[in-house]
Amino acid sequence: MNPTTIADPAALDRLLGWPRTPLVHAPTPLRRLTRLESHLEAPPLYAKMDAETGFALGGNKVRKLEFELESGRIDGVTHLITAGGPQSNHCRVTAAFAARAGLRCVLVTNAPAPEAPSGNALLHRLFGAEIVVVPEREDRIPSMDVVARKIAADGGTPMIVPIGASTGLGSLGYALAAHELVQQIDALQDGRTRTRIVVSASSCGTVAGLVAGLALLGRTDVRIVGVSADATEADLRSTTDALVADALRLLESTTDPTSIEIGYDDRQVGAGYGIATTASLEATDLFGRLEGVVLDPTYTSKAAAGLVDFLRRGGAEEDERVIFVHTGGAPGLFA
Numbered sequence: 001m002n003p004t005t006i007a008d009p010a011a012l013d014r015l016l017g018w019p020r021t022p023l024v025h026a027p028t029p030l031r032r033l034t035r036l037e038s039h040l041e042a043p044p045l046y047a048k049m050d051a052e053t054g055f056a057l058g059g060n061k062v063r064k065l066e067f068e069l070e071s072g073r074i075d076g077v078t079h080l081i082t083a084g085g086p087q088s089n090h091c092r093v094t095a096a097f098a099a100r101a102g103l104r105c106v107l108v109t110n111a112p113a114p115e116a117p118s119g120n121a122l123l124h125r126l127f128g129a130e131i132v133v134v135p136e137r138e139d140r141i142p143s144m145d146v147v148a149r150k151i152a153a154d155g156g157t158p159m160i161v162p163i164g165a166s167t168g169l170g171s172l173g174y175a176l177a178a179h180e181l182v183q184q185i186d187a188l189q190d191g192r193t194r195t196r197i198v199v200s201a202s203s204c205g206t207v208a209g210l211v212a213g214l215a216l217l218g219r220t221d222v223r224i225v226g227v228s229a230d231a232t233e234a235d236l237r238s239t240t241d242a243l244v245a246d247a248l249r250l251l252e253s254t255t256d257p258t259s260i261e262i263g264y265d266d267r268q269v270g271a272g273y274g275i276a277t278t279a280s281l282e283a284t285d286l287f288g289r290l291e292g293v294v295l296d297p298t299y300t301s302k303a304a305a306g307l308v309d310f311l312r313r314g315g316a317e318e319d320e321r322v323i324f325v326h327t328g329g330a331p332g333l334f335a
């Protein structure tokens with residue numbers, strides 16, 4: 001990396017030295033998707049395989065939890081509490097972390113898993129988590145507070161891990177991933193000078209971390225498209241902006257994040273969160289059949305549908321390569 005391009009070297013040093021619990025098998029591979037590329041007559045096309053972050057079947061949540069669950073923050077904690085849907089990847093990784101650290105874990109979910117749980121719901125149980133079911137999504141946060149108060153009243157020390165680990169702190173995991181990725185980009189010899197990243201967006205910690213990292217690295221040659229799994233473009237934008245500001249505040253950086261161009265695609269959501277669309281099924285099929293890459297039904301298949309649409313519309317510019325950030329979630333395929 002050319003150090004003269006770094007916009008805020010002091011903030012980058014703070015990021016690189018930030019305390020974290022190492023969980024990620026880094027760097028995750030940057031794989032060229034040669035067969036998909038030629039099928040779609042696309043520019044150079046790659047996958048950043050964060051499905052292979054390694055811990056507890058991997059995915060993007062592992063990078064965020066390295067920061068959220070850094071040992072100084074969990075010192076003395078007896079219970080981790082978090083929340084998500086019955087197929088939550090974030091709950092899976094949090095429960096696995098608790099198991100490894102010898103902590104109890106309580107997962108608040110807004111729907112019961114079937115009697116014979118499968119996919120992530122099965123793994124939540126395998127990792128020994130206690131499951132608390134609440135009627136609605138909106139009940140999850142208040143219920144986590146109730147659970148925490150009860151644990152504290154019983155003499156325990158609970159820690160609530162915010163949903164999706166999408167906080168300014170959790171986003172630092174993806175600021176660090178941006179640093180990892182630009183080094184891989186700089187080693188590419190494909191004749192392209194700029195990069196377009198396509199990535200799933202929901203609670204937006206992933207996208208926000210990438211923006212913050214690229215901004216302080218001064219990498220305006222890398223642009224991002226966040227493809228929604230559920231929210232509208234306006235919601236994604238405001239959530240991301242707030243998280244980017246938090247992440248840069250933590251790093252004491254005054255870098256201007258608007259230097260990094262980000263667009264959103266909320267047209268792949270279809271009938272809703274976790275409900276397949278014709279395009280997400282096609283994308284799953286293409287990645288599987290042409291590349292041996294497994295997409296999940298809720299996040300990456302819709303992001304990949306956005307990628308395919310972007311490429312078919314000729315969205316990439318002359319000098320651009322395209323990188324799909326594969327954020328994991330494969331257990332959802334077996335739900």
Ligand SMILES: Cc1ncc(COP(=O)(O)O)c(C=O)c1O
Nearest residue numbers: 089202203204205206299327329
């Ligand atoms: C597999 C997978 N991909 C993408 C996302 C979306 O990431 P974020 O919540 O940081 O926007 C999630 C979040 O739950 C996920 O589990």
